[in-house]
Amino acid sequence: MPASKTPRLARPETLTALGIILVAAGFLIPTFEQRAISALLPATMLIGLIVLSVLLLVSDQRKAAAGEDAQPMTKSPKRVIGAFGLIVAYALATDFIGFYVSTAVTIPLVAWIFGYRNPLGLLIATLIVTGTIWAIFDFGMSQDFPAGRLWER
Amino acid sequence: MYSDLLHALPDVFSLANFAAVVIGVISGIVVGAMPGLSATMAISVLVPFTFGLEPLVALGLMAGIYNGAMYGGAIPAVLLRIPGTPAAVATTFDGYPMAQKGEGGFALQVAVVSSAFGGIASAFALMLLAPPLSKVTLLFGPSEVFWVAIFGLASIIFLLGGNPVKGLISACFGVFVSVVGSDPIYGNDRFTFGQLEMLDGINIVILLVGLYALPPVIDLLETPLKTSGVQSSKLGTEPIWKALPRMKTYWTTWLRGSFIGIWIGILPGAGGSMAAFMSYNEARRTSKTPETWGEGEPEGVAAAEVANNADTASALIPALTLGIPGTAVAAVMLGGLLVHGLQPGPMLFRDNPDIVFGFMWQFLFGAILLIILGGSLATNSFARLLNLPRPLLGSVIIVLMLIGVYSIHGRMFDVYLMLGFGAVGWVMDRLKFPLPPVVLGLILGGFAEENLRLALRIGRGDPMVLFQNTTSLILVALTVAVIVGPSLKKRFIDKKKVDDDAAG
Amino acid sequence: MLNIVKKTALAGALILSAGAALAQYPEKPIEVIVGYSAGGGTDVMARTAAPFIEKYLGEGASLVVKNMPGASGQIGVTEAANADPDGYTLGTFNLPGMMARTIDREADYDRDSFTYLANVVNDPNVIVTSKKSGLDTLDKLIAEATENPLAITVGMSSLGGDDHFALIKLQNATETEFTIVPFKGSAPARTALLGGHVAMGILNISEVAEFQDQLNVLGVATNERSEFAPDLPTFKEQGLDLVNGSMRGFIAPAGLPEDVQGKLIDAFTQMANDQEFLDAMAATANPVEVVTGEEFKALTSDLYDLAKDVWDTTPWN
Numbered sequence: 012m013p014a015s016k017t018p019r020l021a022r023p024e025t026l027t028a029l030g031i032i033l034v035a036a037g038f039l040i041p042t043f044e045q046r047a048i049s050a051l052l053p054a055t056m057l058i059g060l061i062v063l064s065v066l067l068l069v070s071d072q073r074k075a076a077a078g079e080d081a082q083p084m085t086k087s088p089k090r091v092i093g094a095f096g097l098i099v100a101y102a103l104a105t106d107f108i109g110f111y112v113s114t115a116v117t118i119p120l121v122a123w124i125f126g127y128r129n130p131l132g133l134l135i136a137t138l139i140v141t142g143t144i145w146a147i148f149d150f151g152m153s154q155d156f157p158a159g160r161l162w163e164r
Numbered sequence: 165m166y167s168d169l170l171h172a173l174p175d176v177f178s179l180a181n182f183a184a185v186v187i188g189v190i191s192g193i194v195v196g197a198m199p200g201l202s203a204t205m206a207i208s209v210l211v212p213f214t215f216g217l218e219p220l221v222a223l224g225l226m227a228g229i230y231n232g233a234m235y236g237g238a239i240p241a242v243l244l245r246i247p248g249t250p251a252a253v254a255t256t257f258d259g260y261p262m263a264q265k266g267e268g269g270f271a272l273q274v275a276v277v278s279s280a281f282g283g284i285a286s287a288f289a290l291m292l293l294a295p296p297l298s299k300v301t302l303l304f305g306p307s308e309v310f311w312v313a314i315f316g317l318a319s320i321i322f323l324l325g326g327n328p329v330k331g332l333i334s335a336c337f338g339v340f341v342s343v344v345g346s347d348p349i350y351g352n353d354r355f356t357f358g359q360l361e362m363l364d365g366i367n368i369v370i371l372l373v374g375l376y377a378l379p380p381v382i383d384l385l386e387t388p389l390k391t392s393g394v395q396s397s398k399l400g401t402e403p404i405w406k407a408l409p410r411m412k413t414y415w416t417t418w419l420r421g422s423f424i425g426i427w428i429g430i431l432p433g434a435g436g437s438m439a440a441f442m443s444y445n446e447a448r449r450t451s452k453t454p455e456t457w458g459e460g461e462p463e464g465v466a467a468a469e470v471a472n473n474a475d476t477a478s479a480l481i482p483a484l485t486l487g488i489p490g491t492a493v494a495a496v497m498l499g500g501l502l503v504h505g506l507q508p509g510p511m512l513f514r515d516n517p518d519i520v521f522g523f524m525w526q527f528l529f530g531a532i533l534l535i536i537l538g539g540s541l542a543t544n545s546f547a548r549l550l551n552l553p554r555p556l557l558g559s560v561i562i563v564l565m566l567i568g569v570y571s572i573h574g575r576m577f578d579v580y581l582m583l584g585f586g587a588v589g590w591v592m593d594r595l596k597f598p599l600p601p602v603v604l605g606l607i608l609g610g611f612a613e614e615n616l617r618l619a620l621r622i623g624r625g626d627p628m629v630l631f632q633n634t635t636s637l638i639l640v641a642l643t644v645a646v647i648v649g650p651s652l653k654k655r656f657i658d659k660k661k662v663d664d665d666a667a668g
Numbered sequence: 669m670l671n672i673v674k675k676t677a678l679a680g681a682l683i684l685s686a687g688a689a690l691a692q693y694p695e696k697p698i699e700v701i702v703g704y705s706a707g708g709g710t711d712v713m714a715r716t717a718a719p720f721i722e723k724y725l726g727e728g729a730s731l732v733v734k735n736m737p738g739a740s741g742q743i744g745v746t747e748a749a750n751a752d753p754d755g756y757t758l759g760t761f762n763l764p765g766m767m768a769r770t771i772d773r774e775a776d777y778d779r780d781s782f783t784y785l786a787n788v789v790n791d792p793n794v795i796v797t798s799k800k801s802g803l804d805t806l807d808k809l810i811a812e813a814t815e816n817p818l819a820i821t822v823g824m825s826s827l828g829g830d831d832h833f834a835l836i837k838l839q840n841a842t843e844t845e846f847t848i849v850p851f852k853g854s855a856p857a858r859t860a861l862l863g864g865h866v867a868m869g870i871l872n873i874s875e876v877a878e879f880q881d882q883l884n885v886l887g888v889a890t891n892e893r894s895e896f897a898p899d900l901p902t903f904k905e906q907g908l909d910l911v912n913g914s915m916r917g918f919i920a921p922a923g924l925p926e927d928v929q930g931k932l933i934d935a936f937t938q939m940a941n942d943q944e945f946l947d948a949m950a951a952t953a954n955p956v957e958v959v960t961g962e963e964f965k966a967l968t969s970d971l972y973d974l975a976k977d978v979w980d981t982t983p984w985n
Contacts, residue, residue, distance in 0.1 A: 023594070023595060024595055027591060027595060031333065038340075038355060041354075041355065045347075045352070045354065046347075046350065046352075048349075048617065049347045049349075049350065049352065049354060052339070052343055052609070052613045053340060053343045053354060053355070056336045056337075056339050056340040056343070056609075057336075057340065059332070059336040060333060060336045060337065060340070063329055063332050063333045063336065064333065066329050067329050067330065067333065070329070084591075084594045084595075085386065085594065087386060090385065090386045091382055091386055091590075094381070094382045094385040094386065094558075095382060095586075095587065095590075098378070098381075098562055098583065098586075099583055101562060101566070102566060102576070102579050102580060102583060105566060105576070105579075106576045106579075114563050117559065117562070117563065118556075118559045118560065118563060119559075120559075121385070121555065121558065121559035121562065122553070122555040122556045122558075122559045123555075124555075125385040125554075125555035125558065125559075126554075126555050127553045127554075127555040127556050132553070132556070133556075136552075136556055136560070140560055140563060144563070144567065148209070148567070148571070151213075152209050152210070152213050153213070154209050154571060154574075155574070155734075156567070156570065157570075157576060208705065208706065211705075211706040211707050212706040212711075212715070212733065212735065215715055301859070301863075302859065302862050302863035302864075303863060304863070305860055305863055305864075305865030306860070306865065346739075347985070348852065349827075349850055350827060350984065350985040351772070351826055351827055351828060351850075351984075351985050352985040353773075358774070360738060360739040360742055360743050360746070361738055361739075361743065363738065363739040363740075363742075364737075364738055364739060432856065432859070482859075486855065486858070486859045486862065487855035487858065487859075487875075488855045488856055488859050496705070496707070498707065499705055499706055499707015499708060499711075500707055501707075502707045502708070502709075502712055502952070503706070503707050503711075503712060503715070505951040505952045505953075507877075507878055507952075507953050508855075508878070509878025509879055510878065510879065510881070510882070511878045512878070573736075573737055573738060574734075574735065574736065575736075575738075614852065618849055618851065621821070621847065621848070621849045622821050622847075622849055622865060622866060624818065624821075624847055
């Protein structure tokens with residue numbers, strides 16, 4: 012891949028450094044309202060993060076100037092975003108619809124989407140995992156998992 | 165006291181009490197081996213349930229789980245580079261490279277033998293030396309504890325990895341996360357944005373699951389074509405008695421690691437992962453071949469695993485005698501003791517000797533059982549479980565992560581927080597930011613701050629209070645030695661080399 | 669006893685339109701929200717009390733303890749305050765903590781958010797000094813504090829708790845000043861005392877009972893000597909008017925139907941006289957002092973006023 016393909020400012024390290032600087036600066040604002048002694052450690056760390064990120068930014072830009080190409084973060088961004096999105100969706104579903112239903116759907120769904128398509132295997136795995144969790148946590152330890160906020164009241 | 169110890173022994177061997185330890189060890193290994201589930205979570209789920217159990221059954225379960233989980237955490241640390249418990253972070257350093265070289269089976273055997281060694285040493289410390297060691301704990305006031313934390317933080321410099329700037333960013337991030345919550349002195353909110361859930365700070369398990377477990381899961385899903393997880397043929401398991409002779413050179417590492425683990429255990433608050441990090445660093449520092457460390461050096465696995473089990477029983481020394489637990493897990497266990505009306509304090513040993521000393525025996529047997537149960541049964545079956553098709557393995561780990569994080573406090577908020585850390589962890593993983601400094605920073609940052617500020621209050625603002633006694637000064641000297649030592653040594657060796665060359 | 673229950677139920681049935689259904693109370697499990705982790709003092713109280721409440725509610729009543737730890741109990745108590753007032757959600761309640769939180773922090777509840785059932789535990793404050801300090805009597809302590817203001821360091825658990833209020837009362841009564849060292853919880857404070865890192869401590873009697881030989885316990889902040897340590901003199905006996913403590917009890921959301929409230933308070937009253945319950949509480953180091961209904965409400969109000977007063981003169985954060 013030729014070096015010119017990644018714009019200098021869109022290099023992953025540069026973007027990350029800029030991100031850290033922005034977020035750290037954002038977190039610095041509330042420290043002004045805190046007592047000096049309360050704010051001391053967090054403010055030091057945030058300033059440290061900003062300074063270090065500037066160093067990171069500079070060194071990455073130097074690499075760019077030297078024509079070194081940045082490693083792409085991932086070869087298949089769609090899969091990564093898809094995987095992360097599914098995990099977030101699973102957490103939301105657990106919260107709103109309920110744990111057991113979401114789990115019974117998520118296990119086969121994720122495995123199916125990402126390439127494991129043996130229906131019997133999926134069925135067995137789902138039954139074993141959900142069943143074991145129920146037996147140990149719910150039945151054995153009377154531990155409640157979210158029942159779903161949608162059904163409440 | 166020692167007659168009380170023997171007197172408590174028969175009770176431990178009653179069927180129910182002994183079975184409790186066996187079940188505890190097995191479930192501990194399972195919990196530790198499941199990425200996302202931790203010993204803290206398992207015991208906090210167990211505590212309310214033990215209300216209706218006999219004390220020794222309840223305590224036996226907890227002792228077993230604690231011992232089992234400290235080893236179990238090594239299994240995914242070696243096979244998947246996901247530490248199963250916070251204390252297994254240092255096990256990934258050499259364990260995972262070993263697995264990639266096809267020595268995963270040997271790594272796990274080293275881990276189980278080292279864990280058992282550490283657990284046994286720790287149990288003996290608890291049984292024989294609890295009262296004198298609790299006096300040592302009393303020497304450590306806020307200013308001394310502050311220096312312990314600084315000593316631990318100083319070891320971050322060995323964990324920075326190839327790029328110091330990135331390593332320091334990781335460390336700053338960890339320390340910053342540790343200050344989220346209520347201010348240690350005044351109780352006012354810091355960076356909680358009005359969320360009551362954040363007021364107690366961010367639990368290490370939440371951060372750890374997010375940072376360490378989520379990126380590998382995404383990896384598992386991202387590259388689905390390789391359908392196998394870890395090839396069992398590559399695991400290279402041979403019977404444990406054949407593997408034992410290869411470990412005979414680890415004696416010094418084991419003894420040193422046990423000492424460090426016991427010592428960290430009796431100091432309140434630092435706990436598990438710090439012991440493993442320190443033991444690993446010390447072992448590497450004194451090794452003749454430090455360059456092989458991090459590339460799959462079995463002794464590194466031994467150093468980390470011996471220490472994270474050596475602080476299990478010793479963490480209970482301050483918990484039982486003073487009511488201040490040495491590790492997060494011991495803190496939850498303390499709740500289990502209170503449920504049974506066992507109030508910590510000097511009277512505990514007089515009022516309930518059979519239970520207290522029985523509990524100590526259970527720790528010892530838990531550690532011994534670890535070799536039998538962990539060595540043969542559990543390790544092999546888990547290695548096989550991790551051999552599931554990658555997408556399936558990924559989806560199962562996702563479920564475990566959610567359960568493990570949700571169960572700590574029983575709230576979804578923590579799960580969302582964990583996912584946030586997961587996103588951060590993925591970026592860090594891809595850009596090769598080292599993760600261990602984050603973990604150490606989180607454990608020790610707020611801890612150091614709290615004790616510094618308590619010390620300054622005691623000294624009424626005078627910083628000299630930090631240098632006023634021998635214990636503090638020794639710790640300061642040790643810290644300086646750790647930081648400056650390696651560079652001095654290097655200079656000395658370089659100079660010697662030059663001299664030799666000149667002479668030759 | 670059963671008669672009274674029946675009468676209350678009957679009265680409830682007559683007063684309320686929905687009385688017929690409510691007279692069956694409880695017809696499903698009652699959830700008790702504990703704002704702390706399993707194994708804490710409040711949790712142990714709730715779990716010890718639960719079977720006795722079940723016994724006195726009768727008719728197969730069942731209580732389920734649910735731990736919602738976090739923010740020093742605030743998460744749990746907020747949940748209890750905002751639950752349906754149907755008698756199937758109760759909560760534990762800590763004083764003065766829960767009232768202090770409405771002052772030093774934003775809280776989604778206030779003192780009128782609750783139906784006050786019963787306060788069960790009253791754990792009085794004690795003043796202790798480390799053996800190293802040499803201050804082995806109250807007079808010596810006060811003399812030293814008067815002579816050298818701020819020279820004595822006081823270990824205690826967090827600001828805005830019962831320990832803190834006890835110290836403020838002490839400072840006001842004796843016109844002295846101390847240096848406060850707020851640890852996270854009482855066990856670390858006690859350890860610092862044992863090691864001699866702080867000179868004095870304000871703790872609760874249940875927390876020092878096991879350590880009486882290693883510390884100087886100067887007195888207890890009660891009106892009469894505590895059954896928990898009958899040898900320990902009160903401050904009143906020593907000429908210092910200092911009464912303070914940490915209290916733990918049970919509340920329900922405001923607006924509980926009267927018959928349900930009556931049934932519950934009745935159960936708590938009966939429990940207070942059950943020797944088996946008292947023994948179980950003594951075994952877990954919980955000094956019992958049961959105050960029910962209106963009295964409990966008045967007690968809470970008084971503590972709120974005290975905390976508000978302290979906050980207005982010397983805010984702690």
